Amino acid sequence: MKTTLRLFAVYFSLFFFGVVSVKGQHQPNIKITFVNYTNGYPLVLDSGFTNCWKENFTVQVFKYYISNIGLQTTDQQIHREPNSYHLVDERDSNSKSWSFYLPAAKYDSLFFLIGVDSLKNVSGAQTAALDPLNGMFWTWNSGYIMFKMEGSSPQSSVINNKMEYHIGGFSGVNSTLKKTRLALSETAISVSDKSLTEIIVRFDIDKIWQAATPIKITDTPVCTTPGTLAAGIAANYSHAFDIIKIVQQ
């Protein structure tokens, strides 16, 4: 009985401290939202689109990692999202937006890594967005798949006209890790403690096909190993992000 009482005391104090610490915490005041586009419209899974080579394609799976997000103030201060690892999955609308707290200031740029930093690729079993359950971890050549697009195209010569791009590799010349920095707008934005600022980032799939490494589904319907091709595709999509809207409430 005595132990039960003592436990009650423990629970009570935990509860108490819990309330106090929540009070001390800041409300999220910045929200990042990713939207995937193709042919000038938001991507719709399982429906037909055309790329710049006039190839038709349908996307069934579209997922990628965004990590190490930070924003820079007009006086060059950098503030980072803590534990910043996100798997954006087109199938799961909840995965496309998240919020966190930033110290109130004027910010002029947003930066992030497309992919998972190399340290987390070599540090064993992870959880949450990095859980291997998400199907974004290679088992035969340890490391995260940074970007995954699967679907089909009549131009693909592979069985069932499959189109499959699993882009990864985190070290050396074939690293697919791409740091992206986007200016927030002509004038810097003010983030305050009292309101929520939402930054909407677009991923324009059209840019994957025509860039430094042109990708035609006819020639390269599949890329599922790290290497020069994967690095080339990653370089292509590193230029596919831009900010389309900033909403301040």
Next chain:
Amino acid sequence: MLVLVIVATAFIRQPPPHKLTYLQLVIPKGWPRPTINIFANNPLTEEGFQLGRKLFYDARLSRDSNFSCAGCHQQFAAFATYDHDFSHGYNNSFTTRNAPGLFNLAWQKELHWDGGVNHIEVQPLSPLTAENEMATTLADVLKKLKRDTSYIRLFKIAFADGSINSQHLLKALAQFTGSIQSYNSRYDKVKRGEDTFTVSEAEGYKVFSARCNSCHTEPLFTDNSFRNNGLFLNKKLMDKGRMGITGNPIDSLKFKVPSLRNIPLTFPYMHDGRLINISKVIDHYRNGIDTAQPTLDPLLKKRLVISNQEKVDLMSFLLTLKDDVLTHDPRLKQPD
């Protein structure tokens, strides 16, 4: 009284915080420290080890509940598959490489013959999901474990938040496999002054030191590098080893130098189990090396000169690397 206890336990939903029993890897005298600490983010505990042990021996970790880790990694064979070039996997399939013994993994930087696995915690993902091994999915394994009351209890004891998730599953397995150590062979006893070599073993040790130690370096009997020891390319498998991981042609036909500890138990030999006994291995180094291969290790450009007498002595030395303490260790046996 009984009723009171039941009521009380129902009240205390969470088990009271308990003490974990921390364990330590043995660093035998004269050994280098492991270059990385595989338990840095996974403190080794008796509770985690015992959970890992149960998982390692549990065939329910495969799609049809026929294949446990231990099915291919047998204790009496120093955790290799005894007397098999390839091991049996799901649906009458075979692995495409020879299953290595498992011991002293804490000293390895990269796992698998091609070094494709960069951390012991993520290694099980490969056998669990491979169609020719356990052929299951993480989600399926976790579903099975969550239905099992003994696992619910063991995960709770072993990990702080007690939940059954992929990270805890993988960390527990790593605690078991990472604690399998081999440092009690007759060779080790001789080194510690507890035993002596026979004349032939002592002669064989000299041959070993001169011809083999540069790659199979003491005390681990591997330098953990990737090298081409001059085996012909297996045309059926087309396995180019390390090159499959790095994509670099200079790594073609390079494989991880395997430890020679427990070598009497881990036949047949090489990444594809092509050589059935130690005699054949030594003959390979004497007159089987394919010297035309551009990536052949420079140390083997000239085939090794080993006389028949030296071969006999070398073979008796290699027999001293068998570790009976490991193969009989009750802590590593299938749990009751």
